Amino acid sequence: MTTEGQIDFFFKPESIALIGASPNPEKLSCTILENLLKMGFKGKIYPVNPGYQEIRGLKCYPAPGDIKDKIDIAIFAVPASTVLEILKGPVENIKGAIIVSSGFREIGPEGKEMEVRLKDILEKKKIRAMGPNCLGIYDTASKVDTFFISSDKVERPSSGGVSVLTQSGSFAAMIMDEMANEGAGVARVVSYGNKVDVDESDCLEFLARDEVTKAVALYIESVVNGRRFIAAASGCVQKKPVVALKVGKRDPGAKAASSHTGAVSGRYEAYEAAFRKAGIIEVESYEELKDACKVLNRYPLAKGKRVLIITDGGGIGISIADACEEAGLRVPDLSIEAISKLRKKLPVFASVRNPVDLTGNVKDEHYIDALQEAFGEEYDLAIVSLLWGPPLLSKGVAEKIKVFASHCEKPVLICSPGGRFSREMSSAFTSIGIPVFLLLTGG
Amino acid sequence: MTTEGQIDFFFKPESIALIGASPNPEKLSCTILENLLKMGFKGKIYPVNPGYQEIRGLKCYPAPGDIKDKIDIAIFAVPASTVLEILKGPVENIKGAIIVSSGFREIGPEGKEMEVRLKDILEKKKIRAMGPNCLGIYDTASKVDTFFISSDKVERPSSGGVSVLTQSGSFAAMIMDEMANEGAGVARVVSYGNKVDVDESDCLEFLARDEVTKAVALYIESVVNGRRFIAAASGCVQKKPVVALKVGKRDPGAKAASSHTGAVSGRYEAYEAAFRKAGIIEVESYEELKDACKVLNRYPLAKGKRVLIITDGGGIGISIADACEEAGLRVPDLSIEAISKLRKKLPVFASVRNPVDLTGNVKDEHYIDALQEAFGEEYDLAIVSLLWGPPLLSKGVAEKIKVFASHCEKPVLICSPGGRFSREMSSAFTSIGIPVFLLLTGG
Known part of the structure; x- marks a missing residue:
């Protein structure tokens, strides 16, 4: 590659041209422009299409060479053959291209031949390129969204x-x-x-x-x-x-x-x-x-493989323990100290081992008791599983666990399987940025 | 067991007694009665509690022996020790018991001792029993629901x-x-x-x-x-x-x-x-x-391990194929006949192999074309995966696939990963009884 080198400008662009821009909502380029605007990109946006003077209030240019500005990213949303034609014209101001068009290597020999020519011309013109046959970049830092799929979908x-x-x-x-x-x-x-x-x-x-x-x-x-x-x-x-x-x-x-x-x-x-x-x-x-x-x-990566499991449903705890062992993690016993402290704090039928089973008599604070007393140096990771059936368990448990997790350097994961009610309850975690898993296995 | 024999009456009960019945919504028994009534159980329901004359319009009995009827199922929703006491009294009319109470073997030596005594007395009185420490029966045929968890949860x-x-x-x-x-x-x-x-x-x-x-x-x-x-x-x-x-x-x-x-x-x-x-x-x-x-x-069990995969997203198709192979299934090629027929019917960039990739140019009928031409004797099972981004794909595809599946003796499974929009679209399948999977792996 003659064009090797850093590609940082793709992630810090000051100007974006959209080649094949169109106000026609059936065109991919229409969705791309919509998404770019919605994302709040702070730099210049240049629609390019010889058929329009203006699109969505932005001046439209007949060809990229007509733009009197460097173009950090030129999004090509035109048929494969048109991509090549445009690149053969004056494109000296284009630094990077995102070619979303399909019709290249992925369709067979003819497309492959087209892609070889594309590669040649990009090298010759010293344009770095992503694609073809791609969606490009979605970037929450630079506020760029070149995806041709509506955010409704x-x-x-x-x-x-x-x-x-x-x-x-x-x-x-x-x-x-x-x-x-x-x-x-x-x-x-x-x-x-x-x-x-x-x-x-x-x-x-x-x-x-x-x-x-x-x-x-x-x-x-x-x-x-x-x-x-x-x-x-x-x-x-x-x-x-x-x-x-x-x-x-x-x-x-x-x-x-x-x-x-x-x-x-x-x-x-x-x-x-x-x-x-x-x-x-x-x-x-x-x-x-x-x-x-x-x-x-x-969270950062867990530092080791020792998992503490806290649950209010015995069967769930066992399944999670099985899944941990299966995945090569370990589920070591509680310390004697933790056991004796927890016996005093947890519901009478609670199972004070690992998994800790708080049972259907659980209250919000029992989860915190269990985390505080048991999640010590012996463990690298806690999995907190909640079934929402118990009458004294409330959505407030999420805020309590968040406070604990924010003072804790180790990952605290939430497992909340179930249907509509469970999803509604566990949304209290997702809304404050704590990851929730609906499944017992995997991850 | 002296009480061995058929337990059919648990699934075809004509009368149910609820021991420990209560109008107090904080009691488990209140939820059980609520659920039994909601379920539409057609037989007799006898609340039992010496403290009430009547609960929810039903005559309440002081003890099971006061009911002048056989009791197919007596649900015990009272503390462990009370279960034993009641069973020592006149219970000759009870055929089967569902003991939801906890406080037995699962809590340690004391509970275990209690459970041994429970077993003795059940055998002596020839009462078949489910539990203790259980939820009992949810039965859509006999319309019985003994679960002490509200259907809101x-x-x-x-x-x-x-x-x-x-x-x-x-x-x-x-x-x-x-x-x-x-x-x-x-x-x-x-x-x-x-x-x-x-x-x-x-x-x-x-x-x-x-x-x-x-x-x-x-x-x-x-x-x-x-x-x-x-x-x-x-x-x-x-x-x-x-x-x-x-x-x-x-x-x-x-x-x-x-x-x-x-x-x-x-x-x-x-x-x-x-x-x-x-x-x-x-x-x-x-x-x-x-x-x-x-x-x-x-569906019935698939008759073999040969899977046809149809998708509109290349990456998804590959992941599903990997998962199938991983699970010991096979993903054999399409027949030459199917390939030549499909080339004429599918979108121009479609990949006509297994997985069939209909691409983002897919229309509803392409899924049916692919099923009709490819899902022949060579396959035992079809996995139809839908990404809902393509503009010409509509919810109507569900009804079309349903018609196909209803004339087909082999399982047709739907895989529809994604967020809110995908779930809304794929609900068209669940609502007509076709199973939908959100994940690419497992199952």
Whole structure:
């Protein structure tokens, strides 16, 4: 690549051009402009389309060369062939491109040929590019949203500490939607699709030095330059946790991955080894990756594997203990000191061991008693599970646990399974930024 | 047991007495009466409490012996010691008891002693009993609901084909709540707690010959009589699928199980072997058990392991394919015939292999095209995954898929991950009885 170098300007842009801008709500570009405006991007926005004088109150330019300003990001929302045509014209003022258009490598030989030409021209013109076949950037720090999906359909998460890197656009949209729905924030989300230029390694190098990013989540179909990936990832891991999901592990998935973003998935074992070498935490499923994002958005990594479980439902406690052991965590007994203190404070039928079972006689303060007396040096992580049936348990328990968690350096996770009532009750946690899990297993 | 024999009357009762009945909403018995009435139980209901003449318009009796009728089910909602006292009195008209009271084996030596005396007296008086320390029965066929948790807190599922057997009451409440929330019905749910008498084997014998039960889900902490369990389970498996979750598999969980319902969990390997011998399908987590219930409520068991995946999001398709392979299922290629037919019908960028990726250009009918052309003899099961971002995809797809599924003998499962908008869209499936999964993995 002649265009190697830092890609920081993608995350701190002062000007964005939207090529193929349109007021027609059926066009993707219309949604992109809508989202950019909604996000409150503070820099200049330049719609580009020879067919319009003005779109949504913004002056519209016939071509990027007509804009008398540098363009940090030019979003290409035009057909594949038009992307090439425009790039052949005067584009000296474009620093970076986000090519959302599909119709390249992912559709077969013809598209692949088109992508080779795209790569050539980008190198020649020294334009760094994300895509093609991607959604681009959703960035709560720079207030950029290039996604062509309406926020009515895919909710946007609030500002948070986790950045997400992904080849798959549908994955980006899905995890953003679910994180928003579960009250977890993100820093920057990058969907780079076919990776004609910018890839996970470029992004990892940037995120390593990015102050707003506290942790990184990676969705990987394929990595082309393994050595560079390991170097970039190792550098990032030294600064912050990096969690990765490799998809297309086995034959059918691998074949699908190749038609999806034109990627060759390669042997899974090589990825496993690379993750280990770089110090990346590998997860096994989409749900585990999302769960990791929810936790890392709020907490640092747990320092060890010793879990304290507090519950008001015996069966739930047992299932969580099983799941912890299954996941290689440990569920050690309470200290004798904690046991004797808790016997005095907890309901009479409570089970004072690990899991602590507060039973259906639980009151809000019993959860705090259990945390205060039992969550000592013996444990690295607490899982607090609530069934909302007990009559004396109230939504107020969330605020109490929040106060405890804010003085505690170790992760306190909430597990609140159940239907409508439980979700309504557990929303008290999500609304104050404490991650809630509906499931007993995973994560 | 001198009281062995059929327990059918628990599921076809003509009369129910509620011992400890009270109009005081803080009493569990008040909630039980509320739920019984709400459920629309058609038989006689006899409140029993020497302190009242009448409760909610029903004549109240001082003691069970004062009721001049046989009592199929006497629900005991009084303290542990009172249970024993009452049973020592005239109770000849009681056939079966559901003892919801806690304070027995699960609280330690003193409670265990009490439970031994309870067992003695039940045998002497030839009363079959569920519990103690249980929720009892929720039965959509006999319209019985003995659960002491309000339906405001734990939703009740509609009438369906799966019966659930469990030691843990919190588990019963949780799975009912979640199944109701996800539109899946149940036949009968039995929470038998400490199992002083009626246990999983009694219930399996009944459920084997029960016509409303199409499949059985078992939550097991411990089994006391392994040989009888294998016989009862084998008999049931010959008639309908039986799925089981064993909890307390490992040390910490096992210890918690013992304090929870006073059960000794025993070596997990013995359970694994028993499940295999009886032909029980073992699942690994609560979520898998719930997922199995959702599927078996709607579909028969799949006949094989070959899965067709249809999606409109490439990344999702790959993740599902990975998860299928991980779970020991197969994701075989489409037939050449199906490929050539689909190329003519699907969007131009669609990926015509397995997973079929309909892409963001998908219209409702493309899902049906893919099902009609591809879901042939080569597959045993279809997973249809929908991301709701594509502009031409509508809620109407649910009705179309329902029509297809109703003419198809094989399971068609829906996977619809995402946040608020996705849940709203996918409710079109749950409302017509097609199971929807929010997750890509599990189940």
